[in-house]
Amino acid sequence: MVQYESPPLDLSFAALSDATRRGIIDQLGRGDASITSLADKFQMTLTGMKKHVQVLERAGLVVTQKVGRVRTCKLGKRGLKAEAEWIEAHRRLFEARFEALDEIISEMKQEGSDD
Amino acid sequence: MVQYESPPLDLSFAALSDATRRGIIDQLGRGDASITSLADKFQMTLTGMKKHVQVLERAGLVVTQKVGRVRTCKLGKRGLKAEAEWIEAHRRLFEARFEALDEIISEMKQEGSDD
DNA sequence: TATACACTGAACCATATGGTTCAGTATGAA
DNA sequence: TTCATACTGAACCATATGGTTCAGTGTATA
Structure with missing residues (x-):
């Protein structure tokens, strides 16, 4: 009987298992972006994009900061x-x-x- | 607008997002194993273990071969x-x-x- | 032949995922 | 002040996941 845990890997591998989210990381590698610009680029509703970004954020791969009315997403230092x-x-x-x-x-x- | 696909990465990252499945890979690294022995080691029903192995198999990370009544699992050459x-x-x-x-x-x- | 063993498949369950729409709220610009 | 922009949250939907039980099937073994 063996015990296994480590939620961080669970979260990040799960985050990476979606092509859209890998694409978001790609994109953020070329520069920070707002939710709106990402939603445009990936042909998705704002709400849908926000969910993807949240998944990446929970995994620590992306950090976001809201200034005024725009939330800017960038790659996480993790x-x-x-x-x-x-x-x-x-x-x-x-x-x-x-x-x-x-x-x-x-x-x-x-x-x-x-x- | 950008297009992204590549199902193989989808499947393998999803397979790796579960601690039990990462543990199975660990285990198979130490030697081939039957479904039963894996089920014992991870305290799970045979049926449950079979599903995990199937996920790893679909991702190409594990190959299995049934000889007689036992299905042996090993790491995939991929x-x-x-x-x-x-x-x-x-x-x-x-x-x-x-x-x-x-x-x-x-x-x-x-x-x-x-x- | 009878029995135990190793797996398989169907069905079920609770929860998560990936997406949507719709109705807000807050902020910036005219 | 008014209007558009950028996001947010709730609700909904279909499908997938991670697990179970139960009822088989096929294969060794006594």
Whole structure:
């Protein structure tokens, strides 16, 4: 029996699982943007865009600040460090598995039913 | 107006957004496993575990093979390359943003309402 | 052959997601 | 003051998620 938690990774990977939200990050990399300008760019209602931004904000990937009537979104200082670390560590894990001898052997004598 | 797609990243990031599934990848890194052994290790019903494995399989992160009555799960050869690339590219993007001059300036003269 | 084991599928449940519309509120400009 | 802009919140909708139970099916084993 093993225990696993770490909500931050849950939130950020979930945030990254949507193409629109990855696009928003792309866009904010080219400069800060208001909700309205993002909504225009991604052909979506203001309300819809606000929800996406909130998801990114909860994940710490984006920070927003409202000045006057416009809310400006920018990339969060938190960055993607934790995510990069998890991915890198496990990418090595994947590779290690395939270099293992028993893998090569079972690859050679590969038979048996599948579905 | 911008168009964004790429279902593979959608699927894999979504798969990685659950701590149990990240744990399964961890576990498979230490050796192949049956649905039953995974279900035991994560204190979950067989049916529940099967669903998690299916999510990982759809994302290409895990492959399974049924021999006799046991379905063996192993890490997929696809790996985490595409995910690592996206994360790395955007991690640099985050950092570039913070090195930009206007960031430093606006950080200094930081005022204005927030919520 | 009888029994146990490993999985599978259908059905259900509560909650979350990704989107919308509609009706505000607050702010800036004329 | 009036009007447009920029956002906000509530409500709704269809679908997905993460889990369960229950009733199978197929495969080993005694």
